[in-house]
Amino acid sequence: MTAPAIAVRGLRRRFHDVEALAGVDLEVHGPGVFGFLGVNGAGKTTTLRILAGLLHATAGEAQLFGQPVSTDQLAVRRRLGYLPQDPVFFPWLTGEETLLLVADLFGLPHSEGRRRAGEWLDRLGLAAAARRRVAGYSGGMRQRLGIAQAMISQPELLLLDEPVSALDPVGRAEILALLDELGRSVTVFMSSHILADIERVCAEVAIIDRGRIVVRERIAALRERFLRPEFDLVIAGDAAPLSAAAAGCAWIEQLRVVEQSEHETALRVVVSDAALARRELPRLIAQSGVELLRFNAALPTLEQVFMRIVGASAPAERA
């Protein structure tokens, strides 16, 4: 069995009197895009910086491809692409020269480095600015260049710290589509506090809160686990016949009108058993004789799940 791309056990890191990581345990197998979620200060960047060999752990173990992470572990770094939260480059180099330097540091032949640099500059929309000095790049351009430099060596594992935070909505959509594509062959481990981005490209997530992993699950399973037993209905006309029919059903806990207009009524139905309700509720509506316009199970967003896991846990403590 191949070693996991990332294996972290009991990882701790203390900065003076602040415990940034309080025993992180995590295993990531690739390929695929893995989301690493947490509020600001939860420990995402510290974890990524330890994995990239930039910080030491106070205790615990961090491994990439079965090899312990250290400042001298060059064989591991050959398989790794890393994008920090705020990518920084040499201002006296152009975008193209930056990528050629990275190719050179990875020991790629010059012709191959030039070919890959051209390819990635093109893919990330930087071809027109390739010969401009990086000092004149905008934040979004620097972030795109950061992704290009992380990808030029064709790594097996990409560690991305907030990879789309500096991008505009169009740029964000493009990069997320690219990450989605990369995830088919590469293990992408990306941190973010933008839940919609994670939800869009990640099949699996870990949520870190105050230095500990509180959840690690596939997003679909997470949604299922936190599925609220609620249904949203829109019917034509008045809700009275449906309310009368519902009165005899023990599994319906609540039926309330959310919005009412002249021709239709929006209702929220809270049930005790979601599976039973999925079977019985359409039948009940048909029996009551009302005309059904819309019927939705109230599927929670990742944000709602996140808020239930993390947001509810004493904001005062976090502050």
Next chain:
Amino acid sequence: MTGLVALLRKELCELLRTYRVAVVLAAFVLIGLGSPLTAKLLPQLLSTLATDPGGGFELLLTRDPTTSDALFQYQKNLAMVPVLVILLAMGSLSGERRRGTAQFVLTKPVSRTAYLLAKLLAPAALYGIGTSVAAAGCLLYTWILFGAVDLAGFALLNALFLLAIWFYLALTLLASTLLESAVAAGGVGLAGFALCSLLGSFDRIGRYTPGGLQTAIADLIRGTATGAPIAPVLATLLLIALCLLFAQRLLRRQEL
């Protein structure tokens, strides 16, 4: 030494793009050509002032300037080069750490030892070229203005100077590895320069320090050297090695 060649290319490119090559070479050209010229023309300039009715003083020249005067002037001018070396090297590592570019490089498959060596070797080569340029200029003008120069002695003089420069470079790199602030690293370099210059003036201790190299250079120019200056050369080489070793140990464990 994984990545050394790539890192050296990067360092040389940086020296070129940030105009350090131009600044260093200009300084060395000025020293090389200016030293014999100053030795030749300064007494004449002072004489002009002295004979001026409003000059207010009388200049007594006991002899005409010689090759030795040109070389002493060359030594005096070179003696300030370590300040330039320290100022250019002080942010070499601390600056890259502070700006985050050290992270950019050291998350790639390159060893930290190679990173440190590239920081030493690229400017060391530049100062080697600069010293050669200064030496060629000085040699040419001294030959034109004063006559022949003992080539072996002159070559040794320049080699000793270059060794001293490399020591101050290594010392400043160590300080730049150790300290967060480039200014503080520069301060350590300058303090080291002042201390070595002071110790160099004490014959017994001075010969075992890089400061002893200046004394050896002066002896070469005067023609009073009694043998090869082995003690200050070995002491300086040892100190360079210790600076690098200490810096390498620090850098290996350093968080970025």
